[in-house]
Amino acid sequence: MTATTLHRPTHRDALYLLEEAFGDGRMVTLFGRCTVDYDGRATSSLGPGDRLVVCKPDGTILVHTDEKRKPVNWQPPGCTHRASVRDGHLRVRSERSTPTERLDVAFERIDQVTAYEVTDRSDLRLQGSEEDLRRRILDDPALVEEGFVPQATERETAAGPVDVFGEDAAGRPVVVELKRRRVGPSAAGQLQRYVEAVDEEFPDEGVRGVLVAPSVTDRARELLAERGLSFVAVEPVADEGDDESGDGDSVAKAEGDGGDDGADAGRDDGPDAGDDAADESDDAADDTAE
Amino acid sequence: MTATTLHRPTHRDALYLLEEAFGDGRMVTLFGRCTVDYDGRATSSLGPGDRLVVCKPDGTILVHTDEKRKPVNWQPPGCTHRASVRDGHLRVRSERSTPTERLDVAFERIDQVTAYEVTDRSDLRLQGSEEDLRRRILDDPALVEEGFVPQATERETAAGPVDVFGEDAAGRPVVVELKRRRVGPSAAGQLQRYVEAVDEEFPDEGVRGVLVAPSVTDRARELLAERGLSFVAVEPVADEGDDESGDGDSVAKAEGDGGDDGADAGRDDGPDAGDDAADESDDAADDTAE
DNA sequence: CGTGCCAGGTGCCAT
DNA sequence: ATGGCACTTGGCACG
Incomplete structure (x- = not known):
């Protein structure tokens, strides 16, 4: 089995599962009512509430509430997890040094604990990074300006490495700074430092x-x-080109709204299948609830 | 009940639970073998593997592997979740606009789905931020230098708001830039911009x-x-002052290591209780496995 | 809504 | 380890 779950376990039983999971490198999720205290680069405390806690075998711990993308508290990879039962609470503690940081999660009630066996060898392939932009510039230097000739990337200068270095049609040195999104004043300052450094050369x-x-x-x-x-x-x-969308049989839709959505649980957005253009070849073996 | 779980559900049964959970604002975790595709500010694709997927009622979705603090893929709050069954896969799609972004998670196997009812009214109290540093400076301006007199915080300038603005013992204007941790060149550039702007005034x-x-x-x-x-x-x-540590009865310890830890599952680090100094008043009602 | 900036930023790779 | 920097940065405050 790849997922072992305890429902409403005693603290002691939860502890046993944590022991095993920590021992053999499984990932763990806990859900229940807890408080969280952190002390390290900063200091924080969080009163009682229901949260989802994720412990990864690489030493990461995440405490998630029902909102936001970032965990309300966490500990980075490389930490050491420990669990114990004290004062009627299941406590999960995660610590590290350099810098010294400690995170304590104290459960007064545990609704569920699960240990997962994770196998994941796939690597993420990401496009659209600054790296991609650099390749595009090198492919077509005229994007910078007509006659631009790139000569080096990541060229070292006294102010740090320059993204693209080359010369213009007139043979003057050109420092190119790349940003994948809209830039503010700091980028201008960065570029100026590079230009000043190269100017001395x-x-x-x-x-x-x-x-x-x-x-x-x-x-x-x-x-x-x-x-x-x-x-x-x-x-x-x-x-x-064109991003195709439309998904025909939409089911289980969630608006993504804080909470006070009142009466809007209508599920009558059903008959909207067969949108418009034949999008993907997705129209096979559709199994839709209802 | 606050947690509803399905083990090894059919895609259809998982879909039903997702429908309900998305509908009434519950948080959902899914674990199973899936692929992930993202298209928006960048583009990414992730081959098959076992991952933990978290869907929050605020529209957040997170895809976590067994490593790292950051999700391998995600969607920020405010997105719309949909689930469907197609081509023998359970697909969870999260979309938003401004900017247009889409995340698709396609499960070929689902080990577990859980819907949680989350109630969390507590707010995190965090100390050690730049805000704290500012208060300290205002409390004791001599920390900046003897004779410094703060006159304003967040004072607007042509280059943006200055953290603390005042004058020195000789009556000269002083621009103070605060950083809560070690600073690099960008902070120097930022301060210079402020000084230049105030210099024009x-x-x-x-x-x-x-x-x-x-x-x-x-x-x-x-x-x-x-x-x-x-x-x-x-x-x-x-x-x-002093940070007290030591926790006496350590149990369920995890090193926080990639995976190739070989044979180290020894659980014989038991008799190390009662470390040294009497730390916290924690020594009551300890229930320790073994 | 964009604009700007802090963050327990995180992560990656260099010296 | 420290340094420098990109990031689907995220998050908040303000015009």
Whole structure:
């Protein structure tokens, strides 16, 4: 079996399962009413409430409430988990050093504990990063400007590595800074530091700086102008044509709303199948509840 | 009941539970073998593997593997969850607009689905933030320097709001930038922008800039020196005396290690109770497995 | 809504 | 370990 679950366990039984799971590297989720205390880079305390706690075999621990993407409390990978029963509470403690940090979760009631055997060898393939943008620039340097010739990436300077370094049609050195999304003043400052550094390497050659990004804030634009730097607008991802959507048989829809949604539980958005264009070849073996 | 669980459910049964849970604002966890595809600000795809999926009633969805603190894929609050059964897979789709993003999780096997009723009214109390540091500076301006007189916080300038603005013993304007931890070059740049902006408001008054932080990197120190800015070392949190640790009855210990720990499942670290100094008043009603 | 900035940021890779 | 920086950064406050 790959998932072992206890419902409403005693603290002692929950402890046994945690022992086993921690011992053989299984992932654990706990759900119940608990308080959370953290002390480390900062300090925090959280009163009683129902939360989902996830303990990973790599030493990560996450405490999630019913809101937000970020855990309300956590501990990063590399920590040591311990569990014990004290004062009528099941306590899960996670600690690390450098820096010294400690997280305590104290359950007064445990609704469920589950230990999972996880096997996952797949790696995420992500596109649209700054890395992609760099490849695009190298593929087509004219995106920066006509006549631009890239000569190096990640070229080291006294101010740190420059994304793309090259020269323009007139042979002047060009420093290119890439950003995959809209940039603010800090990017202008970063670019200027690079230009200044390269300028010391090539005195009197009139080193230029170009910021490549989808867009720029007003203030950053001003800063660039003040400092004689240029901006070139380039979308972070190549045109990926049409995104097909539409899913025919929508079921189990949740609006994603805090809570006070009142009376809106209508489930009568049923007959909307067969939207428009034939999208994916998804129209096979549909099994829809109801 | 506050947790409803299905073990090894059919896709159809899992779908029913998802419907209900999405409908009445319960939190859901799914565990099983799945693939994940994302398209939005970037694009990603993840091959088959065992993962834990968390769907929150606020529209958040998280896909966690057995490693790392960050979900391998996710969708932020405010999204709309839908579930359906297609091509022999249970598909959970989460979408939003502005920006348009879509996440699809396709389960080929579901080991467990659970719906939780979450009630959590407690707010996290966090200490050690920049806000705390600001209060300390205002309490004791001499931490910045002898004779410093704060006049405003978050004072607006052309370069943005200044953390603390005031004047020194000689009546010169002082811009104070606060950082709760060790700072790098970007903080120096930020402070310089502020000083330049205030300098335009008070020409010829010799506006000064002070960076207050626990410590500073070498490069940032150089930049500050070049630009005539000062640095003052201040610890982010007031001395909180002694941190007590030690927990006597450690049980269910997990090292926090990738996986290849070989033979180390020994559970014979038992007789280490009663460590050293009498720590907390925790020594009551201890119930320890074994 | 965009704009700007802090965060217990996290993660990755360099020295 | 420290440093520098990208990130589907996330989150909040403000215009």
